[in-house]
Amino acid sequence: MRSIWCVILGLFLLVRGIEGWKRGVPAVKFFEYAGISCRAHSVSIEDFGGIGDGKTSNTRAFHDAIAHLARFSDRGGGLLYVPAGRWLTATFNLTSHFTLYLDKDAVILASKDIRDWPLAKPLPSYGRGREAPGDRYASFIFGTNLTDVIITGNGGTINGQGKVWWRKFRHGKLNYTRPHLVEFMYSNSVQISNLTLLNSPFWTLHPVYSSNIIIQGMRILAPVKSPNTDGIDPDSCTNTKIEDVHIVSGDDCIAVKSGWDEYGIQYGMPTKHLVIRRLTCISPYSAMIALGSEMSGGIEDVRAEDITAINTESGIRIKTAMGRGGYVKGIYAKGMKMHTMKWAFWMNGNYGSHPDSHYNPKARPVIQGINYRDIMAENVMMAGQLQGISGDPFTGICISNATISMNPKSKEAPWSCMDVQGIASGVTPRPCNELIHKKAVTCVFPEPLPIEDVKVKRCVYKGKHHP
Template sequence: MVETLTPTSSSSCWWRRWWVPVIHNHNHNHRRWISTITNFLSTHKTFLIALWFAFFFTLFYWQRDAATGGLLLFRRTFPSRSIPKLRPVAFNLTDFGAVGDGVTVNTAAFERAVRAISRLGKKGGGQLDVPPGYWLTAPFNLTSHMTLFLAEGAVILGINDEKYWPLMPPLPSYGYGREHPGPRYGSLIHGQNLKDVVITGHNGTINGQGQTWWTKYRQKLLNHTRGPLVQIMWSRDILISNITLRDSPFWTLHPYDCKNVTIRNLTILAPIFEAPNTDGIDPDSCEDMVIEDCYISVGDDGIAIKSGWDQYGIAYRRPSVNILIRNLVIRSMVSAGISIGSEMSGGVSNVTVENVLIWNSRRAVRIKTAPGRGGYVRNIIYRNLTFDNVRVGIVIKTDYNEHPDAAFDPKAFPILKDISYTSIHGEGVRVPVRIQGSEEIPVRNVTFWDMSVGITYKKKHIFQCAFVEGRVIGTVFPAPCENLDLYDEQGHLIKKSTSQNVSDIDYDF
């Protein structure tokens, strides 16, 4: 048999050139090879066992580090990667005495660095480079014309003892600390009345270490409202990009009464359960904002557009307007992927949400309000949305009765109108649409066009409506509620609704 496997000149038989000698010498060599391996294993048995345990021990802690911060001993080191110079002058955090060991408190170093940059405003500002390491700090403020650059492997850690967090007055459009009357805790990274601020990096991390805050909140041990991770107020020309924000004590990123804000390429993380109120991004009374190319998985709303709370928001009169949200992946098991409200008393208008995947979530897109809010939600466009394993897809809710105090006007009814949903697709959805208007707060001029959502329940009322007026254009699956007029693809009326006040709301599923 072996002699028939002689090499040939054909290139298709290349394997024969090495297979023949292997077969020919197989019986001679395999005993020697097995003997050698056996002797090695016997001689080095203890060493190999130790090596095996060391490998899995290191792997375990490396994974633990990646998920939770881990132990300093096993934290990965990152190769040097050049940091772009985005300002005329750049400083390194270590120039100001900072130590990135995860233990040393570096608040004073951050403050010295910000003061140095504040002197350079007329020269184009300055850049603060945060190198790889674990930089523990209490809250600190930014300054105008500043770039905060987080290198790969850089982690800014928020100190988790509330006595180091300053107290601030309530937001003027809320009149209340949100969780408690009176003052509220400030944010880990804060800025007020700023211009031209950049927070970016090579995907470095700002970690609020919110676990202690969440526990104290649930146990009712806090006397003031928890602070956000990053909050920028009364500012303009803000860029936040290419970083990771995680484990905020409260809302994660909160731009308040800002103009010209770009948020791009962020990863925002918090546990999907037992991390209360850890919204991802909360634009609040903001104008001209873009949020794009982000991944958000948090313990409350992925994005929540706001504009003040009841009588305080009505008096403050700062709407959220001209906001573009696109190219996002969001998960929210507790609340909704993208919400408007419920604090929307200053008004919300001209919002476009497009190219968004919402998966494994309780709700996908939601508008929520209540009597007493006042204000309006109008000119809202949802386009090209995908729902994957979502309990309720589209929600409009008008009885979200949570108020700062008893002084609100119960007859301040918000206006909801001019809302469109185009190219809505998905699968694994229990209730695709639930629009719950009311006699005092009807929902007007709602449009559905090109919708096909795979459902998990086959009950009748899965497209639910109450006090809603609008239209369906072309084919929509599942079958729409009777409150909406039906049009064909060419815009010709097929069937006029007999009543916009029919209620199909069914909370049993």
């Protein structure tokens, strides 16, 4: 008898649910997601009047929803759910102990109206906007001095609609530096995962002065001729893990930075303890991973493993110059696959753009301890161009177990080296004499970092769903 009543009750609830759906009454929606923290409170953008038609501005809805959830930061945190739809909005800021979740087929659209993008102060380690003196446009999604913040989803998209910015930049019609798509400053414990970031106005994902960052399962896409649409730019950050990321970019897929000339030297905040794993990059005019050129606060302990470049200008590139100061040291890469490249390896000590005339031209960068091993490259125009600085050679270079197949149309010598020192073992074609040939040497790769062992939790969303 009890089982019969259970069936009747189940049918009754199902009918009530269907009737409620027909009347437009919100139903309860459940799903699981992975997060560094789970949230006790949740709302939908629709609860605050959001309309996902791609035309209606949802700026007020995003601001109000995030302000509402900020009240729960010390009571289990809050999650803002963005369902399927096209959610147009101006820029907005995040809060601590907060999750922004984009469901499948959810698209957050950045406004094309530049009046919707306020100005922000230049970064102290840059001293000015990267493209123009003075201020810069604020990033589309931004957070500062935050703790425990997540942007994740079930494959949703954040679309910067950057074409309007690219056009104005090319025509010289911008007085300030273009905005990033997503930026965090002075923040700790940040997760960005399982989303597509599309068509950023400038650099796409820019964590700066932050620590304990996890970037996982991302697609970052922009046309290969779009200007300076870097994929991910860890900038003066500590303990960052980037893994399972696919990037198509108009500039470097990953650009590791730490400030610009005298401003970066004075600020003195390096990027260190960075892990990059299972990266795929397509960037015909730039690098798979660039170190610099803004590296004046220092770059130290970068590990890259199982990385693939396809139709990309260069593999791992070091960019610096006199006047930069700072250092790049303790760089480790293994398991690189490269297909159709201009350069497999490129080190450039003459990458000389400067913020102003106040930099110290005698500030010498230190480049040492560069380790590459287990490399397969094909259809390469030049195996390596390694150019240090006269009187300031790049030292401690190690390349081992590398097979590079040259493009038969290449008219260049496979290697060109100047002001560099190091060793090579098992490298084909045979490198330049500046890399002393050793037998049976394996370049070092260090033990794992604590950030590699950070595990996300299994979280459950239970909230109202507006059919």
